[in-house]
Amino acid sequence: MVLTQLRRRGIEDDRVLEAMTAVKRHEFVNEAFQNRAYEDTPLPIELGQTISQPFIVARMTELLQVRPTDKILEIGTGSGYQAAVLSRLAAKVFTIERHFELAKTARARLEASGYTNVIVKHGDGTIGWSEHAPFDKVLITASAPQLPKTLSLQLKEGGRMIFPMGADREQKLMVADKIDGELQIQDKGTVSFVPLIGREGFSDPGADPRQYMSGRSAVR
Numbered sequence: 023m024v025l026t027q028l029r030r031r032g033i034e035d036d037r038v039l040e041a042m043t044a045v046k047r048h049e050f051v052n053e054a055f056q057n058r059a060y061e062d063t064p065l066p067i068e069l070g071q072t073i074s075q076p077f078i079v080a081r082m083t084e085l086l087q088v089r090p091t092d093k094i095l096e097i098g099t100g101s102g103y104q105a106a107v108l109s110r111l112a113a114k115v116f117t118i119e120r121h122f123e124l125a126k127t128a129r130a131r132l133e134a135s136g137y138t139n140v141i142v143k144h145g146d147g148t149i150g151w152s153e154h155a156p157f158d159k160v161l162i163t164a165s166a167p168q169l170p171k172t173l174s175l176q177l178k179e180g181g182r183m184i185f186p187m188g189a190d191r192e193q194k195l196m197v198a199d200k201i202d203g204e205l206q207i208q209d210k211g212t213v214s215f216v217p218l219i220g221r222e223g224f225s226d227p228g229a230d231p232r233q234y235m236s237g238r239s240a241v242r
Contacts, residue, residue, distance in 0.1 A: 097147035098163035102128030148220030
């Protein structure tokens with residue numbers, strides 16, 4: 023997977039490639055899809071959600087430019103796979119999941135696999151985790167309708183936030199660097215994620231989220 027789907031498609035950061043090698047994706051994939059665990063595609067998990075495509079996990083992680091001392095906030099725990107990858111690179115990962123059952127399952131998976139520097143919370147990710155702010159990096163794994171205001175306030179000066187943005191099936195992957203208190207934003211291409219639901223996200227996704235295969239690079 024790392025050689026044919028990641029390195030050959032342009033992922034160059036050796037630390038990211040090592041983390042993607044170390045984290046066993048099959049541990050985060052439902053039993054019915056074990057034979058497809060290392061395909062370069064998102065796969066269904068519980069509650070109509072998905073585990074992201076390996077390439078998009080690697081791409082977002084590389085863009086995040088994680089340092090070993092970083093404290094990271096992830097919004098949208100899902101299966102726990104992205105948090106596991108981040109945990110191999112950062113000092114600590116705080117991750118929020120709005121679905122209670124997904125948060126419970128992800129926590130159990132991460133603990134069973136020895137990821138002791140990941141803390142999972144059930145709640146509204148759009149308002150962040152103020153008790154542990156500010157964060158060096160913020161990674162959002164669902165599509166926001168606009169720049170996430172509260173999350174940007176919880177980002178440290180000099181920090182970086184990555185998030186999909188848009189209301190359509192395909193969105194723009196945005197990289198935002200906090201410089202002199204303002205976010206400098208770059209568009210890094212087209213992706214496809216489920217909507218970010220919450221107080222500062224979408225109140226109504228406009229469609230059943232199960233129609234989406236989230237965590238996909240829309241341009242292959």
